[in-house]
Amino acid sequence: MMSYHLVQPPFEITLRDMSTAALRSYGEWFIAIQQERVHELEAAVNESPQFQHWRADFSPKSLEMLGDWY
DSSP states (O other): OOOOOOOOOSOOSOGGGSOHHHHHHHHHHHHHTHHHHHHHHHHHHHTSGGGTTOOOOOOHHHHHHHHHHO
């Protein structure tokens, strides 16, 4: 059973309605959680037996394997 945790943005309004300052804060938050989200994705993919050793190394091969998994 996959245990992927959905990301919960700290903002309640839509991006198009956000002020420039709020958008900057959102961008900083988004970048700050990037590595955490990559690890979350790796853990979810690794739960599948044939993908236990998959790593998100941003190579074309890893993206191809991610597509196969998906």
